[in-house]
Amino acid sequence: MLRAHHPTTYIAKIRDTHGKTQHLPHRILPTIRSYFATLYDLPTPETDAGRTLHSQKIHAYLSQHVTRQLTPETALLLDAPLTTEELSDAVKSSKTGKCPGPDGLPLQYYKRFAKILYPRFLVAFNAILEGHTIPSQTQTANISLIPKEGKDAERCDSYRPISLLNCDLKLYAKILATRLTPYVPGLIHQDQVGFVAGREARDNTIRALTIMHRATRQREGLLFLSTDAEKAFDRVNWEFLFATLSQVGLGPNLCTRIRALYSDPTARVCVNGIYTEPFKIRNGTRQGCPLSPLLFVLALEPFLSSVRASPDIRGIRTGRTKHRVAAFADDLLFFVTHPETTLPNLLKAFEVYGNLSNLKINFAKSFLLNVSMPRSKAQSIRPNFSIQWAEDRIKYLGIWLTSDHTLMFRDNFAPMLATISTDLKAWNYPHISWLGRVHAIKMNVLPRILYLFQTIPIDLPRTFFRDLQMQIWNCVWRGSRPRLKFSILTLPNARGGLAIPDFAIYHTACHLQCILEWAKPRKLKAWGVVEQDEAGIPLTVLPWLPKLQGLRRVRDLHYTSATLRIWHRVMRVLDLSSDPSPLTPLLCQASTPTSYTPSIFTDLLQTQTPRIRDVFRDQQLASLTDILGDRAVTFLRYFRYQQIASFIRSIPQRTKLTRPLTEFEKQCMTADLLPHGVSYLYELLQRSNRTPPPAEVYGQLGDDVRNYSVRHTMGENLRPYTPLLGLIKNTGDGI
Structure with missing residues (x-):
């Protein structure tokens, strides 16, 4: 039912190259086969002279426009023999339940017989460098056609070909992809965010x-x-591709291993459950191969x-x-x-x-x-x-x-809200259990909303969250009176809840993720560079300025100011920071001379972004000699130190300057970007925003409550999951 909105893959009719519509299966199959056989065999120069000239043009083009290359040491590292650990990691990280390739062997087969297969696989994989090739049967693929949304279903080019490869070939490609992935960001400019580690679609949408x-x-x-x-992945010229790989500095062994994937590939198309005759593939990177995106x-x-x-x-x-x-x-x-x-x-x-x-x-x-x-x-x-x-x-x-920018909500969030409302009503069937509806919300609704939260960083009206929560509420309870508070159901499972998404907290977490990325000046993304250029101030210090001063600096920057407003709205309420904070910068302060620049204090404190915490030792203002260490005390350094001391004395509530950093502030001071940042921040905000769950009531009532006899006497009301379990019993819903 959740997939009802996906277009059907059944092809009832198709137009051939002459524009004639074919309805019969024995006509549809050859029409589709002809299209894809032609797509994967694009014309190349026919004469030796033409091929030589084409190769020369490719190398001249790449010599001019390939500006980033791997170091020889990195290339040598990538050329090393494949190892058992890499094969094991590839198998473990691959998802089970996927459709197998033409040989019919699923991933579970390779996991079940790992001890037998691993040594033989490694011998075969490493033998490629000795001149051996991957068998043609291994390189064959079944192509499934996925219709493109909003396209004419009668045109062959309206279908996206997904290659179902044999699992052994995918494991081989995954090993190569895993090796190459960490080095791709150094070869690809920040303009490209697709399939590059550490980059996301939102990097480009926020920038735009x-x-x-x-x-x-x-x-x-x-x-x-x-x-x-048009069919960008399927049209890639192999000669150009391999010339590019050599030009960026990939070693000969890795290039040979990649070439082996393209030595003799064939494919057949599945149309309405029937396979066409196989055909050879002579160009393109196959969608479905782990290495193709890179x-x-x-x-x-x-x-x-x-x-x-x-x-x-x-x-x-x-x-x-x-x-x-x-x-x-x-x-x-x-x-x-x-x-x-x-x-x-x-x-x-x-x-x-x-x-x-x-x-x-x-x-x-x-x-x-x-x-x-x-x-x-x-x-x-x-x-x-x-x-x-x-x-x-x-x-x-x-x-x-x-x-x-005032229309971004109308054009994006309002239609999404209407679509979700329609979907939730379509799932309101009695045979879908209570927990089934909860899981549907987490798996289907949350990703769609979360994508908009991350790609469009605007401040949303309260009515949006109210309407969304009301729709979620009606779906969960099927229009009946709620029997538990929303705040209880949004708690994690370990704390007695069902982890129903709290979309308002998710929205805040997405904006706080932007602030975490502001705090990494050496890893500032392209959108952050634009915002910083417009703000005229390092983004890393922006959240720690006094509220009015910070908002005044970005009042004309719609998206930056939205994030900053949300930050000031929640930072003290949720104990994320204080005003003032130990991270308050020693530059760009309203009370300091306008000539202050970071370099003024950089010489004294030897840090790129001087902050108040840098001049404190053991909760006391450090002496000048403690700050300088072995460096000489000069008049200018003494003068700067006195400026800092005077500035700190002028700050009210100075005791907050020496407190320990909060968990959020510690994350801001780390050098690396936070993986799974939104999930981490959502959990952090939930911990800050929630009263103790029932599981913690024992500690509040005293040690005696932990005794089984007392607990038994008082009944089961103190069990952390009792409200939910009781509700399931009362409603009779299945799990």
Whole structure:
């Protein structure tokens, strides 16, 4: 039932290359096979001279536009023999329950017979470097067709081909992908956030929203160009791909191992449960292979580099940074200024790259959005380009981008709320248990809402959370009177609740995640660079400034100020920090001279961001000699020290400056980004926002309550799970 909104995969009819609609199965199969056989066998130069010239052009292009390479030491490390530990990790990290490949062997088979299979697999995998190849039977794949939402179901190109590979081949590819993954961020610019470790879709959406708001506020002429790539993964030219891998510095052994995946692959398409005849694959990275996403972004990076390097492709500048493109794999969004010059050169860059790599952009399905360009100028350039113009918004990475930031809620959150309301009503069947409805909310509703919270960092009205909670409430209780408080049901299972999402807390957690990322100046993401350029102040100190001073600095920055307002709203209530805080900066204070810069105190305190905590030792203001250590006391250092001492004496409630750091403040001071940050912050906020659960009542009532006889005498009311268990018994719902 939860999958009811997914389009059916049954193909009742299809149009062939002549535009004729085929209805009969024996006509549909060859039509689809012909399309995909052609897609995976794109034309290449037929003569030796043509192939040589094509290779020369590829190497010349890559020599010019590949600007990042692995070190020889890293390449040597990646070339090492495959190990049992890597194979074991690949098996353990792979999800079970997936559809097997043509050999029919599921992942459970490899887990069950690991001791027998591991040694033989390693011998086979490492033998590839000795000239052995992967058997052709292992390289075959079954292609399942997934219809694209909103596309014409009668067209062959409206289906996304997903390759179901044999598990042994996927394990081999996963080992290679796991080896390569940590080094990909160093090879790929921050413009590309797709399939790169530590980067997310929200990195580009927040960046795009901030740039749109800046261009509108500054009245800079800006267009957004969103391009549509036709079968981008399936068209990749293998010669270009492997030349790119060599150019970025991958060693010969790793390149040989990757080439083995593409030595003799074949595939057959599953159409309505029937398989077509197999056909050979001669281009593309197969969707379904663990290594394919990394290979694709590496192959696309030279093009993005050429866009950044071209002086004739004009982007928008914030501070010292120029922004031209944002990419999530093949979803490209260009920031276009001076379109009369930029657009022709951008189209030329696409043509040059496409001739070498097979990338094909369908400009008839691409869109231009006028963000802040004068209407008369936009109208004058329209006839010059065969690109559609969006009226007032475009969709990028699942969200609607509009130049008017006041419409972001209307265009994104309001429709999502209506869709969720419809879905929840559709699940209101008596045979779905109480816990079943709870799990449906956690698995289906939460990810959709959470994606919007992270990609669109705005301050939402209370009515949104009230309406959403009411819909969730009606679904959980099927419209009847609630028998438990919402605050109890949102508690974690270990504390007597059902872990129903508290969306207001999740929304706050998403904004606090932004603040945690502000606190890492050396790992500031592209969207953070834009916000910092606009704020004119290091983001790492922004949350620790006095409230009015901080908000005044970002009052014109819609998305930054939204995060800062939420921070000041919850920081003291939830004990995340205090005002003042030990992390209060020694720069940019309203009470200090305007000439203060970080470098003034950097010499004295030897830290990039001088804070009050840096001048305290054992809860006392440190002496100048303690701060300097072996360094000499100069007049300038003594003067700076006296400035700091005077500033600290002027702060009210100085006792808060010497308190221990809170858990949130400690996370802000760590050097690394927090993995699974939203989940961690949600749990932190829940702990700060909740009264003790029933499981802790024993401690409050005294030691005697822990005695079984007393507990038995008082009944089961003190058991942490009793309210929920009793409710399940009373309602008769199944689990």
